[in-house]
Amino acid sequence: MGVNLADLVEREAIDLSQLRGKPVAIDALNILYQFLAIIRQRDGELLKDTQGRVTSHLSGLFYRSINLLEEGVKPVYVFDGKPPSLKHETLAKRRDVKREARREWQAAVEEGRTEDIKKFAQQTSKLTDEMLSDARVVLDSMGIPYVQAPSEGEAQAAYLARKKDAYAAASQDYDSLLFGAPRLVRNLTLTGKRKLPGKDVYVTITTEQVILDAVLQCLSLTREQLVEVALLIGTDYNPGITGIGPKTALRIVKEGKFSEYGLDELKELFLSPDVTDDYEIRFGTPSPEHISEILCEEHDFSETRVESAVERLVKATETTIKQTSLDAFF
DNA sequence: CCATATAA
């Protein structure tokens, strides 16, 4: 999932208040997959409505968005379009992994291995078109804008950040940096405690940011060279060169020997990705009626829970709009 | 993940 630049980039813990009043371009697929992986019951099953339709992603999207707005953060979701054809091999591999995970999950449930149940269930997540369109309807009802990317969502989110239509791109993956996002925000969430897969150990998860210029300066690389390093290690478009890790990749690129590896054409996918200017970011007024319609009537959410959440949403929207117009005024 | 109830 995405390029692994974790060993190379320096991250800085930030407080959510540093994002107050600022639009943040959130990679929608990335966050929805996270919700599907995490929002599950004890047997690893997803939350579903009475008709058996998955709702975990909607729960996550709804409550997370409200929490962000309450913090003054303005989420702008970016949805993927058609994946570049060069990604087909990667996507096929992911399907295989998921098929295997479903088998392992079933076996773990039958044998009652609790840790494995969770582990394998998380790997089976699949986002359908219906789940994505439900997510869009929820956002519409909340008055939260989203952008349709022609191709990769990460690329479009990075483009928004480059154009300063967004203050940052938010994702767990580092690809936005390769696509040129000047600022990447990871772990854009409130709750700070998460359980480690291994044992009953809890780690504190903090929101962090990665500044592209700082990364490049620290490594003494250009963005193009950072892309070269990533391609040698492996990205969503290529498996990487066997036996080459971050350290060796850095050396190769700095010695100017990248072109010996036949990956030159792939660079363009990151340096000139398919993005569009055809979008409008406008925050609207939430519609309690539409929210109740899609969440409660259509998908069996609890009315009392949704009502109190909507109350928070309306209040947060009012103050955030006020804050923004004030910012624009001064 | 998040909200809510309950314990401490």
Place this chain on the structure above:
DNA sequence: TTATATGGG
């Protein structure tokens, strides 16, 4: 008030 448990759809 804060920490932990559990159900959510």
